[in-house]
Each structure stands twice: as structure tokens, then as C-alpha cells.
């Protein structure tokens with residue numbers, strides 16, 4: 364059985380304790396590899412290695428740093444089939460999705476920041492004839508990057524690329540549920556000639572290895588994507604240490620469909636925003652609000668197309684919905700479906716675990732599920748489920764749907780469907796979300812600020828904001 368290894372000081376090594384955790388294929392329920400069960404000792408070693416590497420990496424000409432990161436991007440592209448297969452086996456997502464979205468985005472992340480860093484510029488402020496102020500931006504030091512299991516290599520690279528491009532060295536921890544592509548990535552870093560210690564990848568549990576990253580006094584910036592509960596815990600540890608924090612947390616995103624929308628586009632994209640990646644994307648539109656006059660028409664069509672989705676073996680080309688990431692997560696999703704029924708909801712399609720035939724008979728599959736008849740205040744409509752479960756609720760007016768949309772503790776993204784430009788602009792301005800998509804969903808431009816309001820997090824990723832996050836700003840005032 365394959366044993367995943369940590370990547371510390373440029374080498375692949377086992378954890379200091381020599382202990383391993385089991386890695387399960389969620390489509391079959393079988394253990395298929397082992398993960399180092401790393402602890403604070405491994406994090407200490409990784410951090411020492413990152414500290415040693417910092418002087419050379421941060422002072423290397425940015426063009427040279429960029430060339431190394433571009434080589435890594437090229438190697439991701441070269442290995443796309445292998446990485447997509449590994450991602451699908453580790454996470455349960457359809458291999459077609461991993462190949463079309465996850466892996467191309469991982470190389471795009473590397474390329475975007477490798478080239479972006481070359482164009483960083485700083486400001487000068489001329490204070491009359493008396494002084495010149497200029498601002499320098501320098502890498503903050505060792506950064507800690509902690510990524511989740513839903514978009515494993517996609518979000519892992521989304522954090523480490525800006526950190527490395529900015530000149531930081533990194534201690535990173537991928538999710539213990541999906542460690543495989545980060546492990547394969549460490550081999551690509553060695554092949555690309557990334558200097559030793561610049562990136563260190565330590566595998567293991569969040570409560571042990573992850574927590575040790577947050578607590579380590581020589582790690583000055585933490586970039587985290589994951590659940591809001593974990594984000595709060597991280598903030599509680601890191602804030603008194605005055606660490607810089609970027610937290611990209613959960614969502615309970617509204618998908619608002621006005622009667623004047625392009626109906627076909629709204630339904631087609633709503634299927635994607637509800638059930639892509641088994642609904643395990645923090646941007647999924649899990650609360651669908653439909654204007655009363657088209658509520659029945661929308662619901663009928665949406666149900667029809669949901670029932671047509673092929674749930675199956677993630678390795679088959681025909682599969683549109685794969686397995687949920689773990690048995691525990693599947694049980695959480697099923698529990699929310701029961702809760703919805705207790706709260707008076709009608710499950711109008713889906714609602715059950717699926718046992719497929721053949722090799723996937725013990726996999727963690729849940730039918731795409733649509734629930735109606737719930738109030739906005741109930742727990743089903745307030746808490747993040749993070750699975751293939753959506754609710755549909757009718758609304759009467761713009762004011763009403765804005766209050767429905769803003770009624771949760773989250774504020775990550777919102778989608779709205781209307782052909783009326785003025786309405787699109789007016790409603791967007793009133794939505795308390797970090798991201799608003801009008802007549803589209805998850806249409807990404809990596810230059811744009813990405814992140815949430817309220818309990819969806821703090822800080823923004825993407826574009827210059829992510830590069831700046833990993834830098835320290837200094838103003839130098841010269842009296843003339």
C-alpha cells in the first residue's frame with residue numbers, strides 16, 4: 364500500500380513518530396494509502412527548514428523565482444491525467460471534473476502568481492519639497508497554508524502560489540482526507556528544482572499538525588480555507604500572537620431567480636451551482652429563491668434535470684455526481700436531510716444514500732436532493748450542509764428576497780438571475796456577500812478579490828490582495 368510522505372527540506376520523509384493514518388477511497392470505502400500522522404515535532408522541523416531557506420529565496424531575483432514556479436506549472440500540465448485520476452480517487456469527485464477544472468486551475472494558480480509577482484510595484488508620496496515617502500513591500504517570512512478537501516490541489520496551490528511568488532517560504536498542510544495530489548505535487552517541486560526548504564508539506568490531522576502550524580511562533584502569516592468552526596478556533600489561537608490571518612470559510616449562498624431571467628440559462632447554471640462537486644464547494648448556491656410567478660415552472664424543470672444527473676463511479680466518463688468525501692461527511696449530510704423533514708420540509712427529489720452496483724457498493728453516495736416548504740429561519744436554511752442538498756423558496760418582491768438572502772450568518776457569494784440591468788445593480792449593492800455573480804456562477808478571473816463577509820471569513824484572496832497578504836509594508840520617509 365502506498366505510503367504518502369512529508370516533504371521537508373527538499374526531501375520526502377516519514378513523520379518523526381513513524382505513525383500513519385489510513386486514507387480511504389470514498390467511492391469504495393476502502394483504505395488505499397497511508398498518510399503520515401505528523402505532530403508538532405514535524406512542524407518544528409519543517410519550520411526550521413523554511414526559516415533556513417528564507418534568506419536565499421526572498422532575495423532571489425523575482426524573475427528566477429518566477430521561472431521555477433512556471434516550471435512547476437508546466438509539470439502539472441504534463442501530469443494532468445495522473446493528477447486528475449489521483450484527485451478523483453482521493454476525493455470521490457468525477458475524474459472528468461478533476462481533469463476539466465481542478466488540475467488546470469492548479470497550474471493556472473501557479474502561472475498567475477509566478478507572472479504576477481514580476482509586476483509588483485510600490486508607491487511614493489512626495490510631501491511638497493520637504494520629504495519623499497516611499498513604501499517597500501517585503502515577504503513576511505515563513506507562511507502557514509492550510510487547505511481543505513473539497514478542491515484539494517486547486518486550493519492548495521491557490522495559497523502556496525502567492526506565498527512563494529511573494530518570496531515567503533512555506534509550511535503547508537493539505538487536508539488529511541485528500542493528501543494525495545499535494546504529495547504528487549511535492550515530487551514535481553523536486554523535479555522542477557525548487558530549492559530545499561522553500562516549500563514544506565506536512566501531512567496529518569488538523570487538530571495536531573494543523574494546530575501546531577497555527578501555534579508556531581516563527582510562522583507569521585496563516586492562510587486558511589475550511590469550515591467556519593475551524594476558522595474561529597484558528598483565529599482564537601493566532602490573534603493573540605498578532606499573526607496575519609486570511610480566512611476563507613463557509614457559505615450558505617443565495618441563488619436568486621427573478622421572473623425576468625433568461626430561464627434556460629438560470630436552470631442550467633443552477634444545476635451546476637447546486638450539485639457540482641457533489642455540492643462540496645463553499646460557493647454553491649444552496650438556497651434557491653424563485654420569484655412567485657415562475658416558482659412552479661422553475662421547480663418542475665429543476666427537478667426534472669436533477670433527476671437526470673448520473674450519480675456513479677467517479678472514474679466513469681458518464682458520471683456527473685460522485686461520492687462525498689468521507690463516511691462522516693455523508694452522515695452529516697444525511698442528518699441534515701432528516702432535520703429538514705423534521706422542520707417541515709418536503710423532499711421533492713433525492714434524500715437518500717445510494718448503494719451502487721459493483722466496486723462502488725460501499726461508497727459514500729447521496730442523491731442530489733431538493734427540499735421545499737421551509738422557512739428562511741430554520742436550521743436547514745441557516746447552516747452550511749456542504750453537500751448535494753438545496754432548498755427552493757418562493758419570493759414576492761425584491762425587498763423580500765434581499766432580506767431572505769441576507770438572513771444568515773454567512774456572506775460569501777450570491778448569484779442573481781435577471782435581464783434587468785438596473786435591478787441587477789440595485790440588488791447586488793444590497794447583498795451582504797463578498798462575491799456577487801449576475802447571470803453566471805463561479806465565473807472566475809484570478810485578478811478579482813475573492814472572499815466573504817460576516818462568518819464567511821476575513822481578508823481576500825486573489826489578485827494583488829493575496830500577494831500583499833504575504834508581504835510586510837514599510838514606509839520610509841526621507842526629509843529633503
Ligand SMILES: NC(=O)C1=CN([C@@H]2O[C@H](COP(=O)(O)OP(=O)(O)OC[C@H]3O[C@@H](n4cnc5c(N)ncnc54)[C@H](O)[C@@H]3O)[C@@H](O)[C@H]2O)C=CC1
Pocket residue numbers: 509510511512513536537538539567568569570572573574575577588589590591593594596597611612613614644645692695747748749
Ligand atoms: N472551503 C470551505 O468552505 C470548506 C468548508 N468546510 C466546512 O467545514 C465542515 C467541516 O469539515 P472539516 O473537514 O472538518 O473541515 P476543516 O475546516 O476542519 O478542515 C480544513 C483544513 O483545516 C485543518 N484543520 C482542522 N482543524 C484545525 C486546527 N485546529 N488548526 C489548524 N488546522 C486545522 C484540516 O486538517 C484541513 O486541512 C464541512 O462540513 C463544511 O461545512 C469544509 C471544507 C472546506
Ligand SMILES: O=C(O)/C=C/C=C(\O)C(=O)O
Pocket residue numbers: 511513514518521588589611643644645646807813
Ligand atoms: O477560488 C476559487 O475559484 C474557488 C474557491 C472555492 C473555495 O474556496 C471553496 O470551495 O472552498
